[in-house]
Amino acid sequence: MNFKEDRLLLLDCTLRDGGYYTNWDFPEDLLISYFELTNQLPLDYIEIGYFSIQKEDYHGAFYYLPQKVLEKCCDRSIHKLAVMINEKEVSENDCSSLLENAKGYIDLVRLAVKPENLERSLKLGKRIKEEGFEVALNLMYASEWQDNYPGKEILQQINEGFDFFYLVDSYGGMFPDSVQKCLAYLKSELTILIGFHGHNNLELALANSLAARNSGAGIIDSTVLGMGRGAGNLRTELLLSVLFKEQIIELDLDVLNSISDIFEEFRGKYHWGTNLPYMVSGIRSLPQDAVMSQVKKRFFSLNSFKKDISTKKEPVSENYKFPKFEKAILIGGGDSVKSHCEAINEFAENEKNILIIFASSKNVTCFSESSNFQLHFLAGNEGKRLQSQKEIKDFSNRIAILAPDFFSTLTYIPENLEKQSIKLKSKDFDQKYQRSMTALILQFCLKHSIKELFVTGYDGYGGTMTKEELELFEENSRIFEDFKDELKIWSLTPTEYSLDSRSIYTLI
Template sequence: MGRKFKILDCTLRDGGYYNNWDFDSNLVDVYCEFVESSPIDYVEVGYRSIPLTGYFGEYFYCPIYVLQRLKKNMPSKDLVVILNEKDIKVSHVKDLLSPCVGIISMVRVAVDPKNMERAIELAKEVKTLGFLVAFNVMYMSNWKKDPGFLGSLVEIEGLVDYFYMVDSFGGVMIQDIKETIDIIRDFSKDIPLGFHGHNNLEMAMANTLESIENGCSIVDATITGMGRGAGNLRMELLLTYLENKGLVDLDFNALSNIVAKFEELKSMYQWGTNLPYMFSGANSLPQKQVMEWVGLNRYPLSSILTALKNQKDSKKDNIKLPTLEKKKKFKEALIIGGGTSVVMHNEGIQKMLDDRPELCLIHAGARHINRFLDAKNPQFYALVGSESQKLSDKVKDYSQLKGICVYPPFPREMGTKIPEGLLEMSEELESIEFTRASKDSPLAISIQIALDLGVENIFFIGFDGYMNEINNVQLLTTQENQSILNDLNTISEIKATFLAPTRYKDITLDSIYKYIS
């Protein structure tokens, strides 16, 4: 029909940043059925990787049985895997890719421009196995400032089948597409080009069409735009446009069916652009940190924007607080989370506090502060993100507070906003030493408070874990909390006890009613 460019779908690879590369098998079956009937040419189904620390799911490692199943379900499509150049050495290539011969057609390599020489050696090894090779070269918005790495294009002509411009920050504008292609053509007239756009500024569609207009041979998109950070060009948008132009044939029933399935997933993980992603795109700031901040829902958008502006301006925090004094003050602490078990066992908690006046009470956040305003026990309030404002909203008269507001160590990336009247009762941790899982988790801060106060016996309640189906915020919080608790378990002199049922693992569970008369 006159189409001179290829279309690559990378939903399972780029979308995996939201669900740890774990996709429901039924969803994948529907996805494969759609793709097989679609005008999509290449399907990037995930990474192939050496073993890495931490959890990464099925489509990060793409075991051979997975690739065989995908090829069976999409027999007419060219399957693609990607190697992350920073993790993969030449010596890994044969073990990773030899089993893929006859199943996949192309290997893409994610390349940092400063590592082009290393990527070229990888490509040579990949080529010996008979695969097409594509370079996904990151940070396109910075190339005009430092195009020197493009001199290596002479070395890859005939070696690399596609040279992708990757808009890593999602900040490229239409005029940048032609200017960047012109720069590339100064070094190589013939190497086939590709474009992979992110959608921070909602320019992915316009930039993709501009790249096609300027001779790109292949472009990427994903179903519903599912992809890292703000996401990618929506495949359904691209295909609908091309169908209207007479460049593809399209079954809209099949398209609407797969889009509906991924929209269900989107309601859980909430990919797509927002104000922080727009700011990071416009200023060429990395999306990884924004994705974590947005994903945990710990900070309001205004705080995330402050943090991004601080990064751009190389600024540190605006407030340095007194440091919480480290010395042995308490033997026991009760850390209260935001879970419903605090409500269910409220009377028991009150009785335990009455029976143990020397026990210090540490609030991991502001949710249940009002319930314990009358408790005579020393209290500490672990505050991050918007918790200071939540505390202020709950307690209009600060004289009711019987303790100290404790913040993460200085400098705090978000800056520090403390409502007027709380500043004089606010301190900060010197450091968080027992875990690397988080610097700003209410749970981590609460535990560090207890450790700094010399506590040997820590009780927990209100950390129930989430039941049944959980959204992305709850999933990320659960994973973070479990890592923090795992790290606490390594401190042999600390006894940690949960006083109500929880879904967290590898904990000591007791009953709160065992500890009250």
């Protein structure tokens, strides 16, 4: 293979980025073909996976890269080999054990770094470089940098401690002009090679990569068929074809066709690539897995996603004093609510001083005539669903509880509850549960001294579940388990969750 002098360096990270779909396991025959074919392509680096500390969940061989895997990759590839380390998970003390088996096999170690951890990452990068590796600093979330670029002083330290500095468009939200502007600033301060890693949410991965190249970037990432998390990456075959057209590289197109063919089965199985939710994540600079989760698992409207959270009107402070309750009924969206609606209403009426909490607006009409105090937990489009329930005539005994800002969605407030709404504060809730309305409600109950919670409408999904339903079921199961020691939780109606049961018909 012949190259022009000072040409663009190319890094294929299919095995590392594609591992998000395969859990970092790949069939042996595919690996053999992948290395045989990439050996015939004008690439410089093959990134084969992660060096990671041990996790509780299962991750495959290319997430941990034990020595035998490293040996096989090194034997099979003529190119330099790279790995990635998630900086947030690894300390300087972890370096020796992580890199112990890498010497002689790995050439480049790349650090994935959040902007807020940039300064901290310098020590880790220096430590890795002292071990004899090339080191790249991959700074994420570039579409959010705007004019808040890394300062000149810290860039000087990066010059001294790293071999590459990567601009990473994590949300796939950049445009060529913003790439050019960013590169112009970085080139004025950095003497090391600048790289670009683009995601394809807005189908601009190629345009942005070429803009980076034309603005002085010296190394570009890509993956076969764009295989990568969410919307995927710049396609290796597309980038190579463009460089071939520009007569920058020589290329055997049949080899390129063959390597594409061996990943087609994966694409048919995992369906990576952009779609409307991923486009929304790009234009809003929001995590793509979060947007997809909200849409598929929690049925939020795409219109509700916005980076700067606001509501139609300033909500009432959370200091609003509503009556004190020791018991509550939590109403989910399952069919069991309607099946046992009359009995649940009778139980609530007999108790009187019991709070009704809606995690979903699906079953509110069952309680349209109830005199019990009612809380509607709202995020995204749930408020519109509530407003559409024409059977509700009296809103005087209802309050809208608006999700905190870390839910990352606009919240629509029903017109009848605009003056009866409480916006929860992020600082008061554990964000490890992220956007779970169930976890939010259980934390709210504890905060407001509720001792006993009766649950209905958390039915489960039956024997066959979609991927999203399974994830939501497992998430809710973990949440109920986490709170069972602090809050007494009873299921009133049939459920697949592991909850203590008290039949509604024994309570009326």
